[in-house]
Amino acid sequence: MTVQRSQFELIIDDDNWREFAGDVIIDGHIMSRGCIPRDYSVQPFGMNAKPFDPKDIKLIPRNEWSSRIKDKQQEQSQLSDFRLRANNGEMFDALDQNGQGYCWSYSTAGCAMLARAVANEPHVRFSAHAPACIIKNFRDQGGWGALSLDFWLKRGCPTVEFWPEKSMKPQYDNAATWENAAKYKITEGWTDLTRQAYDRELTQDQVMSCLLQNIPVVGDFNWWGHSVALMDAIEYDTSLPLSDKNRWGVRLLNSWSNRWSDRGMGLLRGTKAIPNGAVALRVGMAA
Amino acid sequence: MLTRNQWLAVAGVATIALVLIIASLSWSPNPGPGPNPPAPPTPDVVVPIKEAGFRVLVVYESADGTPSQVNGAEVRGYLNSHCVKGPDGKTPDYRVWDQDVDLTNASRYFVEAMLRPRASLPWVMISDGKRGYEGPLPATSAEVLELLKKYGGA
Numbered sequence: 058m059t060v061q062r063s064q065f066e067l068i069i070d071d072d073n074w075r076e077f078a079g080d081v082i083i084d085g086h087i088m089s090r091g092c093i094p095r096d097y098s099v100q101p102f103g104m105n106a107k108p109f110d111p112k113d114i115k116l117i118p119r120n121e122w123s124s125r126i127k128d129k130q131q132e133q134s135q136l137s138d139f140r141l142r143a144n145n146g147e148m149f150d151a152l153d154q155n156g157q158g159y160c161w162s163y164s165t166a167g168c169a170m171l172a173r174a175v176a177n178e179p180h181v182r183f184s185a186h187a188p189a190c191i192i193k194n195f196r197d198q199g200g201w202g203a204l205s206l207d208f209w210l211k212r213g214c215p216t217v218e219f220w221p222e223k224s225m226k227p228q229y230d231n232a233a234t235w236e237n238a239a240k241y242k243i244t245e246g247w248t249d250l251t252r253q254a255y256d257r258e259l260t261q262d263q264v265m266s267c268l269l270q271n272i273p274v275v276g277d278f279n280w281w282g283h284s285v286a287l288m289d290a291i292e293y294d295t296s297l298p299l300s301d302k303n304r305w306g307v308r309l310l311n312s313w314s315n316r317w318s319d320r321g322m323g324l325l326r327g328t329k330a331i332p333n334g335a336v337a338l339r340v341g342m343a344a
Numbered sequence: 345m346l347t348r349n350q351w352l353a354v355a356g357v358a359t360i361a362l363v364l365i366i367a368s369l370s371w372s373p374n375p376g377p378g379p380n381p382p383a384p385p386t387p388d389v390v391v392p393i394k395e396a397g398f399r400v401l402v403v404y405e406s407a408d409g410t411p412s413q414v415n416g417a418e419v420r421g422y423l424n425s426h427c428v429k430g431p432d433g434k435t436p437d438y439r440v441w442d443q444d445v446d447l448t449n450a451s452r453y454f455v456e457a458m459l460r461p462r463a464s465l466p467w468v469m470i471s472d473g474k475r476g477y478e479g480p481l482p483a484t485s486a487e488v489l490e491l492l493k494k495y496g497g498a
Contacts, residue, residue, distance in 0.1 A: 115409060132416030132485070142417075145434050146424060175410055176445075177423075179435040240449050270409035339406050340442045343450035 060293055062137070062308075066319035070326035071303070078281055081313070088313045091158020092277050092284040093199035095334045100203055114339060117266040119299040125269050126292045136171050136271055136288035137308055137322060143174035151321025152185060153222065153314040160284045161200035161277070162189035163312035166214060167286030168273035168338045169241070171310070175271050178344060184220035185312070187229070187238065188212070195225055202275035202284045203336045206243075213242035240344045250274070250335040260331055261302065265290045267337045268307065276309070276332035278325075285309040287335075293326055306330040389475055392460055395453040396473035397428030398496045400438040402481060403458065404466035411466040413485045414440055422489060426496040470495045 061068065069077050081088045102108065117125065129135045141148045149170060154163045166185035173180070188208040192200065208214070215238040220229040250263045264287065267274050274287040289308035297304035306326035315321045393399045400423060404411050413419065423438045430437035431451060439454060443465060447455050457469050466481040468491070476495060482488045 115407065128412070129415075132412070132418075134412060134415035134417070138417065139415075142420070142424075175415070176440050177436065177438055179430065179432045242446075270406075271415060272406075272410075340444055340446075342446045342448070343439070343441065343454070344448075 060291055060324065061319070062322065063319045066322060066324060068306075068324040068326055069329055070306075071328055074280060074329050081317070083313060083316050086155060088317070089154055089156045089158050089160065090281070090283040091154075091160045091197075091199040092201060092279075092282050093161075094279055095201040095203060095277065100201075100207070114263075114267060114272065114337065115270065116262060117269050119262070122265060122269065122290060122299075122305070123292055123295060126290055129269070129289075134271070135308075136175070136268065136273055137310075139174040139271075140171060140288065140310060140322075143170070144180045148320065149174075149180055149182070151310060151315050151317070152182075152312045154185065154312040155223065155314075157186065157189070157197045157223070157225070158199050159186060159189035159197075160312055161202050162186070162192075162205040162208075164202050164275045164277075164284040164286045165205040165209060165336075167310050167312060168275050169209070169214070169243070171273040171286060171288060172338045176343070181241070182217045182222070183214045183241070184217045184222055184224075185214065186223055186225065187215050187220040187234070190225060190227075191230065195227060199282075201334055202277050203334065206275070206336055209241075209243050211242070213238035213240065216241075241342060243338065243340075243342055250332075250337060260335065261305065263337075264307065264332065264335055265305065272337050272339055274332070274335050274337045276307070277334040278329070279333045280329060285311050287332070288322070291324060291326070291330075302331070303327045390478055391471050391474065391476050392469035392478040393453050393457045393471035393476065394473065395471075397437065398426055398472045399453070399470075400427060400492065401454060401457050401469040402438075402440040402466060403443050403462060403469075404440070404481075406442040406444075408465070410440065411481055413481065413483065413488050416485050419485050419488050419492070422492055422496070426492070472496070 143149045152163050152167055154160055163185040166183040169183060188205050192208055212235060215234045219234040219237045250260060264274050268287060268290040276287045277284045287307045287309050291306040291308055293306055294304050303326060306324055307330045308322055308324050311317050311321050311323060393401060402414050424436045427436040427438045447458060464480050468481040469478045470476050472495060482491055
């Protein structure tokens with residue numbers, strides 16, 4: 058079965074993850090990350106986003122995953138397919154967070170751009186540095202994906218036309234910027250996926266269910282110290298039992314520009330594909 | 345001198361002739377419609393999106409997932425190539441929205457379309473500003489494509 062979109066698409070799994078957990082260098086630059094484990098005393102589960110409820114997001118049984126994945130690949134209806142044609146028929150460029158540790162804001166922005174592509178909203182490029190700068194008062198500090206979603210709920214996120222990409226300049230913190238940002242507020246529709254550390258299987262089921270329904274997921278990975286936008290449910294080995302984590306994985310959209318892996322996209326497999334924290338964007342905003 | 349019967353025969357022929365003459369004078373091939381003819385009946389015309397140009401709006405409930413029949417390359421390709429461009433001049437003007445989407449910044453004609461009654465979900469509205477369709481979204485991508493082509497052309 059063809060899993061990789063191209064020969065350049067990296068697959069990170071339980072055997073090789075150490076190669077990627079350390080510094081990753083692209084064009085001579087060490088790529089920034091910045092994800093730290095979610096502090097539930099600061100942001101309790103379900104605080105800003107409704108806890109996962111099968112009434113809101115259908116939990117798809119594992120015995121349906123294989124056929125659904127095949128169908129989506131055949132129809133070219135995966136979130137990665139949307140990414141590849143979202144910019145008026147062309148691929149939209151992967152976001153580039155370098156060099157601040159703001160991955161936890163970039164993953165959210167990436168998911169918002171994917172959700173807009175599914176709805177066929179006009180393509181915009183969000184300035185993920187903006188929410189992170191305000192949240193951290195322009196300090197280069199780590200966070201987690203759900204932290205940025207609180208900002209999206211209250212203030213939205215400006216596009217790069219109003220806050221240039223990767224800028225740390227306070228001059229862009231102005232009325233015009235936040236007027237623009239408010240157009241993209243997501244007032245509802247975030248879902249907090251389970252965080253029970255002992256129930257990783259349920260987390261995987263929720264994440265895969267979201268992706269199979271074209272709901273992008275902000276995934277935080279402690280082994281990687283990185284937060285990324287998750288796009289596609291992946292099946293690696295049909296000979297393995299449904300319950301085997303190595304049968305499944307995800308495709309992600311990183312925030313290290315198009316130069317990482319295959320046009321900024323990569324694959325995770327096994328336990329490395331199960332995020333430690335995750336939020337899903339269910340309903341976006343028409344704008 | 346004609347006999348009575350001969351006179352009766354002449355009278356009969358004359359009468360017939362007179363009737364024929366009168367009938368020919370009163371016959372007309374087309375009487376005309378008159379000063380205020382009644383309007384002929386017209387078929388119902390549905391225009392769910394009241395703006396000139398081919399546009400499509402799909403409404404669904406996210407709890408049921410984005411309708412897969414509109415997510416594939418074929419249907420999206422058709423929409424991208426046949427829908428008019430939206431206000432930005434670049435984006436094909438069709439949307440696939442959850443029924444609870446925030447419409448604060450949406451185009452007026454899509455907002456109005458979203459306010460139209462829907463009997464079920466997922467629902468589709470197709471229009472070129474003069475005619476269109478609104479109803480349940482067909483179950484397969486092939487059927488969706490067929491419906492789109494009916495209003496948007498081949």
